Amino acid sequence: MSSETLTSSEYIKHHLQNLTYGKLPDGSMGFAHGAEQAKAMGFWAINVDTMLMSFILGALFLWIFSRVGKKMTIGVPGGMQNAVEWAIEFIDSSVRGSFTAKNDMVAPLALTVFFWVFLMNLMDLIPVDYVPQLTHLLGLPHFKVVPSTDPNATFGMAIGVFLLVIYYSIKMKGFGGFAAELTMQPFGKWGAPVNLLLEGVNLIAKPISLALRLFGNMYAGEMIFILIALLPFWAQWPLSLPWAIFHILIVTLQAFIFMTLTIVYLDMAHQEHH
């Protein structure tokens, strides 16, 4: 274990650092070694591990599902098709339950959100040292396996949802209707500034809560795994096993919450008055 040569705090910091690619202080392009260098890269840097893992997981999900979609039979479904159909029907009933307007985009969106987030969260159950040790052999200084512990990933999705909320708000109610919704309630037209403040906070709170809830849960879970990994080896499994079992619940629950809130926000965007 690499922690033998590191102090506990160095070990934790090492595990919480993304593999960031950007402009190094000396002017060349490369991977950041440590949080200070990553910070110094500014906005125009990219977390390669987050991008790579989330792409692999999303592509895996879409590959499996689209293969079933292509080979779909109307007769008796095989094992894989059965599982996929069950998942699709689960999402479909969730969407039908919470989304009252008509929009063919929402259900596939919910499906993607649920399985992508679920798979990203599921990476948390891989023992914390396995992948970083492996990539260390490839010469990469850091590697975070769980994309949803990177706020960039969760905020990236939340911004996507937020843009859809704004798009459908304007599409359904018109620009004037959306502006009126933000300024004309709850205090009538003379309270417009206060209304705008309240409704603005309400609007902005949606993506922020969406992103931070997922990020916070996964980050905390990951942190506990890292702390357990610092213990002597005989004390690790009695702690990490129950936490991992409990974490299966969190992984699923957070994916489900993210999906449900996405549906609910989009439903609110389609409603004339709420």
Added chain:
Amino acid sequence: MNINATLLGQTIMFAMFVWFCMKFVWTPIIAGLEQRKKQIADGLAEAERGKLDLELAAKRAAEILREAKEKAGATIAGGETRASQMIEEAKVQANAERERILTGAKAEVDQEIFRAKEQLRTQVTEIALAGAAKILGREIDAKAHNDLLDKLVTEI
């Protein structure tokens, strides 16, 4: 842990995934599910119709059976009456035949009797003539006494 361009990359990736999911996952699978739902509904309707058909067929079969039974009963009854009728007819015919044969026989017998009588009569004439000749001792002139003899014959 800091926010950087990954944010944009993730948003773009998210949009691409949603688009792909909509086009290649959701649409074909939901279409397949709908198609299967329709097929099952059709199958159930078909089964219902089949059951109805079966019921109708059973009803029709019972009807046909009943009709056949009725027809058979009628045929048997018809046969019976025809048979008795035929027997009656035969009886009548037989009776007529018997009458005919009987009358024929009677006529024949009468004829025989008549012929025998005729013969007897001629013989009686001869005997009477012979007897008379013997008694008189002489030849009787048959011609002279013919009318007398004829009278005798008719008397007998």
